[in-house]
Every structure is written in C-alpha cells, then in structure tokens.
Amino acid sequence: MNTEQALVLLGGLTPSQFMKRHWQKKPLLVRHAFPDFVPCVGRAELVALAGTEGVESRLIIDSDKGWKMKHGPLRKRSLPPFSQKKWTFLVQGVDLHHDGVHALMEQFRFVPDARLDDVMISYATDGGGVGPHFDSYDVFLLQAQGQRRWRIGRNRDLTLQPGVPHKLLQNFEAEDEFVLHPGDMLYLPPEYAHDGVAVGECMTWSIGFRAPQKGELARELLLGMAEEASDGLGDALYRDPKQQAVSSAASIPQALGDFARQVVDQALQNPDLLACLLGEYLTEPKPNVWFETAATVPGLSGGIQLDRRTKMMYDERHIFINGESFRVAGKDARLLRELADERIVSALSWRSLGPDAKAALLEWACAGWLHAHTRP
Template sequence: MYQLTVSLEQFLAEFWQKKPTIIKGGFAHFQDPVSPEELAGLTMEEEVDSRYVSNKNGEWTAEHGPFNEDQYAELDESNWSIIVQAANHWHQGAAQLVEPFKAMPQWLFDDLMISYSVKDGGVGPHIDQYDVFIIQGSGKRHWRVGAKDEGQYVETCRHSALRQIESFDAIIDDILEPGDILYIPPGFPHDGYALEPSMSYSVGFRSPKEQELISNFADYVLANDIGDKHLHKPELSTQNNFGQISSSDLQSLTQMLKASLDDEQCISDFMGCMLSQSRHQLNIITPEPLWQSEEIANHIQTGGIIDKVSGLRALFHEQDPSIAYINGEVIKVPSECTDVIELLCGQEQISADNWPSETSSAMVSLLCDLVNKGYWYID
C-alpha cells in the first residue's frame, strides 16, 4: 500500500492551485506498480487509450495505439515515450497509486496516466489546464516548470497531435528520483525528459469548464424533455416599432431561461449525472449468467468480496444520501438504504466487514443490480 510522507490536508492549504512544488521522497521506498513490459502490453489493447511520442533529431512525431510487438522491435534506444491514459482502469496494481489521494473529492479526480521514457524521451514543453501530481518511478527525469501563463507564452506546432509552447524561464529546475512528486497547478508551463529509462505516474484532477457546464446542461435538458414549452404571455400589447424587443418581453424570456436553473432538484440531478461520468473508457463486463439477490447475500455472508470497477464514479450529494449517481445514472433508494449509498460511494470494496449488519431486501437487490450492470464485480 502506498502512503504519502506529507500531510495532504496541509499540502492542499499551502499549494493547491497556488504554486508548483516538488515533494522530495513523497513516497518512501517507492516501487513501480507496473513494469515497462506490462505498460507496453496495455498499449497493444484496443480499449486502452495510448500514445507513442518521439523527438528523434528534433523532429516530433506522435501516434495513437494500439501498437504491436513489431513496432516496438524497431524502436531506438533514446528519444521516445509511450503513454497510457487511465491506466488505473486496466491495471489493479497501478490503481493502488490513486488510494493516497482518496481524501480529495472523487468528482475532481480524472485518471492515472503512466509513461515510460527512454533516455531523452518526453512530450516537450506544454501547459495543462488541470492539477497533476507527477510521481517519479524507476529512473530519473529532469523537470522544468515556468511561471503561470498570463498570456506570455507562444504556442508552437511541432506536430498536429502535440500542443506545445516555445521555451520558458524556469522557476523549478530539478531532477526527480524514485518516490519524488512534482505538483503542477493549471496554467504553469512544464517540460520533462528522461535522463535514463524511467517510469512516471501522473495523478490528474480536472474540474469542468463553464462551457462544459452550459453545454452539458443543455444536453441534459433535451435528453430529459425538460422545459418543452413556449412563452405564454396573454397580455401582449401593440408597439410603435415592430423590430423592438420590449424590456418586458426580454424579462419574460430571461425568467423562462433561468427557471430550470432555479429548480434545485434538476440542478442536483444534472450535476450528479455529469460529474459521475468518467472521461475514459471503463472495464465494465456484465456477468453471465446474471447474479440473483440470494447469491449476492450469501457471497457476502460467507466472507466474499465485491469490488467496484476501477475508475467508476459513484457519487451522492451531501444534502441527500438517498440518491446515488453512478456512471451517469440516477439511482434513488428508500430511506433505509442510505447507509448502502454512502458505502457504495465511499469504498472500493464491499465485504462482511463494512456491509451493514441489518439489511433489507431492497439493499441486497440494489447491490445485485449494480453487479449485474458490471459496475461492481465478484472475482
């Protein structure tokens, strides 16, 4: 089990979205949860989001996976990297690296990205708009971080698949060794390259943009057939200029637009649905044959474990634990099931140790439904 050597609460108060920093020895005696060979194996899978980036002789190239053994056999010994997004969805050992950050809101967590780079491999100078903890695994990597972007950096196109910038002055210039953690808030340019074959693990946190909230809310309104009505205003009067939008009409239309935003339950359900959807594919497999409620209850009672699919988002609102939002679905339960909702949303495993001693048939039925959807699974 991985454990941070610093207080996460103190770190958030001092650094979160304020300034970049390096935590030397952030993980003591760090051991890679995945080998370069295992990572290369993941890049050969169709379902896995992977990339290959090369900067041989200053010429940048980038390709998306899946790849094959023949392609790896042709690679040089320097100037390339392979990258796997959402590696925590596909490798249980890698998923353990996320555990020390579970005290942070799950809806903010994006994914665990893993990269393997040979000497001088990297992705070039760039700026991300999310928070990231970059954990150095085996090997060493040289990192430079610049001051926050206030419009002073110029984007360059060295390859269509890479969003890079021109050079920047460094405020952090250091070498990361196994167990060191580099934290970078949104908007700070950075560039890292391997000094020797090395593994790197990026734990990313991403909040939605205002544009995404508005766009996704519009989609939610349409999908749920909300507000399917026209403005009704029987007190219409004549006006001197037919091209004029009266202040009264503008106010009526504005109130109509705001009405859905004033519906607290509508907004709660929308936020829950949107925030509980992962940006990356999940390893969801529906069981065959389907489980029966009696089998699920017996499995728990006899010491069995039920695991949540890695990366699955299960959320509930603080003010209403009777509604869960799981992978974009709204799941409403009776009041006696709220303990189970908090368990489903706050734990990665269900067993006799945390399953309520007094359960109803509704609780077991809910869990059985989730297992049959493939959201939780019995190994």
C-alpha cells in the first residue's frame, strides 16, 4: 500500500498523516468515507450468522427492568420482534465468514496485520445500543445502514456501573455528538468513551484492532520457551560434588539458584527463538476458526491467493502462517513476503519458487490455507 496517497476513507489524509496525527491520539470523523456505500451483508444474512455454532454473537436489550445480555448462538426465534425498540445484536469476526467484509477490512492494512483484528457487525432497532462504554483498542465505526447518533468524550473516570451484565461507564460525559449516515465513519483511539444509539433501524460495522496484553503475551511466549527448552536443553541433572554439610537445611543453595539461571540463559541463547514464538503467536488462528482440507492436491498453476481466514506475516528471517514458522531466504523469501503482503501471487511468481517452497505451498493448499487464484 502506498502510505503517501491520500485516501477518501481517511477524509483526504494519507495513511502516514493519519497515523501521525490521529492513531492512538484523537478521534477522526470522516463524512462519506465510503461514498454510496451498500452493505454486502443484510439483516437476514447477519441473523443467520448469529445463529451459527462457532460464531461469537451477543444480544443486548435495554429494558425497563435494566440491561439484559445473552450470548449466542442466537436463533432467529430467540430474538425480539424487529418492531420492538431498544435492542441490538452483535456478530464478531464477520470477515472470517464473508469475502466482501474481508475485502473491506483489507483497506485498513496501512496498520500492520499484527494489530488488525476483525470486523464486528451490530444490528439495532430504533433506540438500540450497548450503552456508554470504552474499548481497550482502536476502532473504526463505519455506518453501513440507517443512522446512529454517537456521543463521545475523553472520560478520565473509567469506573464501571455495578450489577450490569456488560461493561458500562458509570459517569459518562460527552464532549461531541455526531449522527452518522451510511458511508460515514468515526475513528476512536483506545479508552475513548462513546455511546451509540440507533436512529431507526441501523447497522454499524466496527473494524477493530488487537492489542496484546503484557501478561497474556508473557504467558504465551514463556509457555513456548518451556516447550522448546524441554526438547533442546537435554536431560542433564544438577550436580553438587562440593556441597558441604549444612546446619540450616531449609535454605536453598546458591549453586542451585545459579544452575536455574544458567538453564534460562541457555534457553534464550537461540537468537531466533523469541522471534519465532512471537510470529507463531500473532498468526495463531482464533479457536473458532477451521479450514476445509482438500482430498486431492489442488492445481495452483494459475496463481495463488490466501484463504480469508489465513494469517500470514514475516520478519527478517522467517515466514509465519497460521501459528507455524519457517526459515526462508533469497528469492523464496521475497516471493513469500509478497504473498503475505498482497495475499495473492501470480502464476509467474509461483513457477519461480524453489522446490522446498513449492512443497510447502502445496501442503498449505491441502490444509485449506490457500487456494488457486480466482480473482479477475
């Protein structure tokens, strides 16, 4: 992507300007970010998706008796009448299930794939919403159908309301208010409070981003290190031929502490270990993602495109795909990076790959991670 080209979806800003001025700093309202926008997912299709096993969905109702929330699958008969006001249902990860939604999400790849998460679609009847809240991540709120009134503010007080089934701010103070029409979009940085209320029947698409938590990231990396260490450090035992008799038996010997530190240091001596574990973690598919395996080896002579559910990234030495890592170099590395960036490579590029890289791609094709190129 050309990061110096002005984009309509960013209100005429270039991606570089947007990232410098707004990303994680301040909101941006863009009128007609997607001119003449017509959603490729309608209400009926969204209802069907909400009732599907393995698809994350929620129903939220603002009733006279307070807020109510129900987790999916949400069968159509379990939803309130569409004529009833003040309710909404939300479907997470729609990009994993619909090519058109996935294609729209790709327009936001001026942010690294390692940060881009998914597209959530929310449907609401008149007055429906989830109440004043904040997200811990960046989000673009694209109005797809109807109208929604947004109130936003830089709330310093993030105290949550007690006794509510989802996280709502107790002391929300709005600083700005906008009514978004189809094709309009609002960007909000993390922890920027907002409250969106449907004006009539409406649908909003939320392009969300992931922000790894320190504790979660440390846990995943350390678990990976532990697995690698158990295989790579051998089974040498601690030995202490110079250990003297002790009068305080409960005191841990200094030499044993030194031995433990040496073990950890040895595990970290592999310069590629941390990089591999990070790349594998960032490309690991979500638990509800699965691929259709091929019974026979697909023909790929016409070129290759990644499956919309596939996560593929790279660093200076490795290719990462769906939680696996591979060391690559030379022409193969360049072409596989092209596949990760463009999510598609031509027949000419495919034919110029080395035998090991071709074999890997065939394995990925059989696993359903990529397919023969079918785009015009």
